[in-house]
Amino acid sequence: MLSKYRNAGQTCVCANRILVQAGIYDAFAAKLAEAVRALKLADGMDEATQIGPLINQKAVDKVQALVDDATAKGAKLTVGGGVDADQGPLFYKPSVLTGVTHDMRIFNEEIFGPVASLIKFKDEAEGIKLANDTPFGLAAYAFAKDVSRAWRVGRALDYGMVGLNDGVMSTEVAPFGGVKESGIGREGAIEGLEEYMETKFLSFGAL
Numbered sequence: 085m086l087s088k089y090r091n092a093g094q095t096c097v098c099a100n101r102i103l104v105q106a107g108i109y110d111a112f113a114a115k116l117a118e119a120v121r122a123l124k125l126a127d128g129m130d131e132a133t134q135i136g137p138l139i140n141q142k143a144v145d146k147v148q149a150l151v152d153d154a155t156a157k158g159a160k161l162t163v164g165g166g167v168d169a170d171q172g173p174l175f176y177k178p179s180v181l182t183g184v185t186h187d188m189r190i191f192n193e194e195i196f197g198p199v200a201s202l203i204k205f206k207d208e209a210e211g212i213k214l215a216n217d218t219p220f221g222l223a224a225y226a227f228a229k230d231v232s233r234a235w236r237v238g239r240a241l242d243y244g245m246v247g248l249n250d251g252v253m254s255t256e257v258a259p260f261g262g263v264k265e266s267g268i269g270r271e272g273a274i275e276g277l278e279e280y281m282e283t284k285f286l287s288f289g290a291l
Contacts, residue, residue, distance in 0.1 A: 087251030093198040097223040100195050109204045113182050117163045123178045137174035147197035150190040159183045216242045222262035
C-alpha cells in the first residue's frame with residue numbers, strides 16, 4: 085500500500101504497474117480494492133489523512149487521461165476514479181484498475197498519482213518479461229514466499245534498485261539511481277560520493 089499510495093502516488097519510486105500471478109489475481113484485486121476503499125482522502129493537515137491532493141491541475145488531468153485511456157480499452161475501474169469534489173479539484177480518489185494490458189498508456193507511462201494498475205501474468209518468466217518491458221528502470225519490487233525465487237527474480241529485473249518483499253526500500257546508506265531512461269549515476273552511499281570525484285591513473289615505468 086505504501087509503495088503505491090504514499091504521497092498520493094507522487095514519488096519517483098512508486099509502484100506504477102502491479103503484476104499479479106493469475107492464480108491469485110482475483111483474490112488480490114478484491115483485497116486491494118477493499119483496502120483502498122478504506123483510505124481517507126482529505127486535507128494533509130488532518131493527522132488522520134492517508135491520501136492528500138495532487139500537486140496541480142496538470143497532474144490531475146494526466147492521471148485522468150491515463151485512466152480514461154485504460155477504461156476505453158477494456159480495463160475495469162473497481163475503486164475510485166475522478167476527483168472528490170467535496171475535498172477540492174486536486175483531490176484524486178485512490179483508485180484500482182484491473183485488466184490492464186500492454187496497449188494502454190497506463191502500462192507504459194509513469195502515473196504519478198494514486199492509481200494502481202493490475203496486470204495478470206501466468207508464470208515467473210512472463211512476469212519478468214512484462215516487468216522489464218519498459219524504457220524506465222529506477223525501482224522495482226518483488227514479493228514471494230520462496231526466498232530462492234525472490235533472489236532469482238531480483239537478479240533478473242532490469243532496474244537500478246529492487247525491493248524484495250520490501251515496498252519502501254530507499255535509504256541514505258544505499259545507492260539510489262536507475263538504469264535505461266531513469267537517470268545516470270547514483271546518490272547515497274559510497275557510490276554517491278564517487279559521483280563528485282575524478283578517477284586518476286598513474287603509470288610508473290621501470291627505473
